[in-house]
Amino acid sequence: MEFLIPESLESARLCLRVVKDDDWSALYEYYSDAECIKYTTQHPLSEDESRRTVGSFSRHWQRHGYGPYVIEEKETGSVLGIAGLWYPKEWPEPEIKWALARRHWGNGYAGEAARAVQAMAARHMPELHLISLIHCENQASIRLAIAVGAAMEREMEFRGGIYHVYRHPHAPESVIEGGA
Numbered sequence: 001m002e003f004l005i006p007e008s009l010e011s012a013r014l015c016l017r018v019v020k021d022d023d024w025s026a027l028y029e030y031y032s033d034a035e036c037i038k039y040t041t042q043h044p045l046s047e048d049e050s051r052r053t054v055g056s057f058s059r060h061w062q063r064h065g066y067g068p069y070v071i072e073e074k075e076t077g078s079v080l081g082i083a084g085l086w087y088p089k090e091w092p093e094p095e096i097k098w099a100l101a102r103r104h105w106g107n108g109y110a111g112e113a114a115r116a117v118q119a120m121a122a123r124h125m126p127e128l129h130l131i132s133l134i135h136c137e138n139q140a141s142i143r144l145a146i147a148v149g150a151a152m153e154r155e156m157e158f159r160g161g162i163y164h165v166y167r168h169p170h171a172p173e174s175v176i177e178g179g180a
Contacts, residue, residue: 004065005085005124011116014109016069016083018061023070024054026079029101036102039135060086066125068097071113080104083113085121085130092156095131096121096168098144105140114148118168130168135161142166 008017024047030036031045031053045053061067068084081100087093096117098110121128132150134141142152142164150166157163 001062001065003061005120009069009116009120010074011112013074014080014112014116015072015074016113016116017072019054019057019068019070019082021055021058023079024051027054027070027082027101029103030081030099033102036099039138039141040099057082060088069113069117071100071109073109080109081113083110084117085125085128091133092165093131094128095133097132098141110144111147114144118148126170129170132166132168133158134164134166136164 003018008015010016028045028047028050031041031050032047034044037044041049041053057068064085064087066085068082068086071080071083072078073080081098081104083098084096086095086097096114098114100110118130121130131153132141132145134145136155145152145166145168148168150168153165153167155162155164
């Protein structure tokens with residue numbers, strides 16, 4: 001299948017690329033950490049559950065022509081987490097998602113990845129109006145959404161909790177001109 005977006009992106013410190021089958025082992029660091037997944041899967045995942053979750057990213061790419069990227073640090077090649085476009089059937093709209101293993105928090109990687117995804121989406125899929133669906137208690141993700149220009153649009157009940165819909169700017173000039 002031909003994808004609707006590039007299979008990889010680069011930013012100053014990061015390479016974002018399509019998920020490979022064996023990425024589950026590196027991403028297991030994120031999915032097995034209760035603090036990391038508190039607002040997403042709500043419980044740490046087993047190795048098998050992590051393998052299936054990462055496999056779902058590849059299926060998402062096949063089904064939609066886009067999906068989440070694995071984030072690698074250019075300098076070391078280390079897998080830091082995931083970021084990209086995500087639209088499971090129960091989501092209200094397509095979103096920009098991000099998730100990093102805890103040891104990579106606080107270094108600006110998630111913001112850098114989110115901005116690269118915003119710029120790519122503005123260039124390759126300008127018709128998409130993107131959100132980030134964030135649990136109302138997830139202050140770190142709320143701060144990041146605001147930092148990359150998203151604005152809180154509404155609150156909604158989702159999966160037994162209260163979530164905020166943050167709307168990303170639609171093809172913002174700074175994103176288009178700044179590039180990824």
